[in-house]
Amino acid sequence: MEKAALALIAMLLISACSNNNTVSSNAPAPDTATEQSEPHHQMTDQWVGRWIGVEGLFLEISKDEPEGPGHYLLHMRYGLDDDQIGTFEGQATAEGIRFNREGGPQLLSAGDGEATGMKWLLEKEDCLIVATGEGYCRD
Structure with missing residues (x-):
């Protein structure tokens, strides 16, 4: 049971770290960047x-x-x-x-x-x- 809990915690930490990298990126999506720079x-x-x-x-x-x-x-x-x-x-x-x-x-x-x-x-x-x-x- 203890091993299963540790494995679950490890999976959650790995998952959180990988999601954190994409969420913290401030670079706009390619379509958004083009749309924002296009003159009105x-x-x-x-x-x-x-x-x-x-x-x-x-x-x-x-x-x-x-x-x-x-x-x-x-x-x-x-x-x-x-x-x-x-x-x-x-x-x-x-x-x-x-x-x-x-x-x-x-x-x-x-x-x-x-x-x-x-x-x-x-x-x-x-x-x-x-x-x-x-x-x-x-x-």
């Missing part, structure tokens, strides 16, 4: 150009060349009031383009017409959404 702007660079909203609303995205890759200028009419037009600086993230506008930080992300929450854009497939009720699409 590769996706958002495809958004450069004009996007159309409803009732005269629009979004024009251009690269902010002096700021470098992943930086954009968002010229937009985002509401019907005279003061709801402007140009905002944006930066690529994994989720889309972050920018600040009245009301605080905003996120421009990809979606479809249904995600805009507007019946006039419902059938569109290539859209950018700031929030439900504010979206811009391409044909």
Whole structure:
């Protein structure tokens, strides 16, 4: 009985040591390292150009060349009031383009017409959404 207990303890110690080596490794898995180092702007660079909203609303995205890759200028009419037009600086993230506008930080992300929450854009497939009720699409 004593030998069996010692053998069991030895097995547990060996097992714990071998698991400890893999658990303590801080090196990311190869897929994770590639994903973390991949620039976010590769996706958002495809958004450069004009996007159309409803009732005269629009979004024009251009690269902010002096700021470098992943930086954009968002010229937009985002509401019907005279003061709801402007140009905002944006930066690529994994989720889309972050920018600040009245009301605080905003996120421009990809979606479809249904995600805009507007019946006039419902059938569109290539859209950018700031929030439900504010979206811009391409044909």
